[in-house]
Amino acid sequence: MQQSRQAVSGADGHRKGCFVLSGKIVIVGGRPLRGELPVYGAKNSVLPILAAAVLTSGASVIKNCPALSDVGASLNILKYLGCGVTFADRTVTVNADAACGGPIPDGLMREMRSSIIFLGALLGRFGSAELSAPGGCEIGLRPIDLHLDALREMGARIEESHGRILCSCPRGLRGAELSLSFPSVGATENILLAACAAEGTTRIYNAAKEPEIEDLAAFLIKAGADITGAGSAEIVIRGGKPLTGCEHTVIPDRIAAGSYLAAGAITGGSVTVVGAEAKHLRTVLPIFRAAGCEVTELARGIRIEAPERLTAVKYIRTMPYPGFPTDLQAPLCACLCTAKGTSIIRETIFENRYKHIAALTRLGADISLESGCAVIRGVDSLTGADVEAEDLRGGFALLLAALAAEGRTTVRHTAHIERGYENVCAVLQAAGAQIAKE
Ligand code: UD1
Secondary structure (H helix, E strand, O other): OOOOOOOOOOOOHHHOOOHHHOOEEEEEOOOOOEEEEEOOEOHHHHHHHHHHHHHOEOEEEEEOOOOOHHHHHHHHHHHHOOOEEEEEOOEEEEEOOOOOOOOOOHHHHHOOHHHHHHHHHHHHHHOEEEEEOOOEEOOEEOOOHHHHHHHHHOOOEEEEEOOEEEEEOOOOOEOOEEEOOOOOHHHHHHHHHHHHHOEOEEEEEOOOOOHHHHHHHHHHHHHOOEEEOEOEOEEEEEOOOOOEOOEEEOOEOHHHHHHHHHHHHHOOOEEEEEOOOHHHHOOOHHHHHHOOOEEEEEOOEEEEEOOOOOEOOOEEEEOOOOOEOHHHHHHHHHHHOOOEOEEEEEOOOOOOOOOHHHHHHHOOOEEEEEOOEEEEEOOOOOEOOEEEOOOHHHHHHHHHHHHHOEOEEEEEOOHHHHOOOOOHHHHHHHOOOEEEEO
């Protein structure tokens, strides 16, 4: 979906100079990775589940939470709203009993890309919400027209002014029949949250089917919500049920898992990604196999054994789940830089998600953008260089290329990477990588 039907205004210029431009990692490449790399709870599940906790009374205990800066940013928003929050040993407890509404300051919203997910929860709990529009970001426009249109259908009044969104529902939220023109993950999540608090039944047609949607629904169902069909294209929510805090263990992060499998693949290594769920990677594992890797599904994770040199993969196209995930496009792009032959990748979800290509080229990759596709002509070897991460997954792709490159690579602006990979240096070091934060 290259163009939004209506882009929400919002400034992005002030991201320059903010925390994501900090951090530096130095890698000396050329060592095959061996050993075990752990994955924890999915970032893209935890963030909406933390927002959902605002709708519950009493304490919710959320287990397998990764220690990521995006999780920290969500917890800061919850604390600002007056929730009791603790985070220790990958377990978050949230008690929203004393929470009160009110505008969420711009600074808190901008610490995390997905903070728009608080919209549905706040409307549901307080009947009003005020927060900043996401505006553009490193991977392209992040429009929210589908979120806002759906909430309007449910009775919300929404004004947009100076990059802020002001929502209220003077007569309360009511269930609605909603057809999404695209199966947006964020819109499906916001609707789920608002619909739990709405009077009556909400049906979402063409809903997103990502495992993280099912996980959010699983949390809400445990809390008392009446939801059927999550994980399919049609979700039914019978709203108005009281929600009480519950205990939930977040599903493993399929994107971190795919990224660490890529680290094994690009270095010609053999690693086990412990905690990975193969059933969430059904369109990803065949790509590694096509590239010449042996991939074994184990009870405790996924093992990959890579050949010395990967083989090119004819064509990868990013698609909504269960298609190949946009979040693994950049990591796979890095893997294929040194594969034998030419690979083609087409990004269909975010128009601007090719920023890693320029940096990969500096490491010696031969990639061109042709008619919206990345054409990757595999080179014999990559060489270390000084590069900058432009976004989370693109940043990880640079670490991958650096692990395979001859010599020393410095990756700057690595705070992007810490948004989605817990202790990335320590994890890769334990598998034999020469990598350190500076
Ligand atoms: C997207 C990914 C998700 C990934 C996340 C983080 C898809 C379908 N979604 O979720 O898997 O984990 O990024 O990288 O792959 N759009 C609109 N209007 C809207 C909402 C979205 O036009 O109101 C468009 C977007 O511009 C984009 C597409 O729909 O082209 C996908 O958006 P959406 O699924 O909502 O994005 P995220 O929730 O961020």
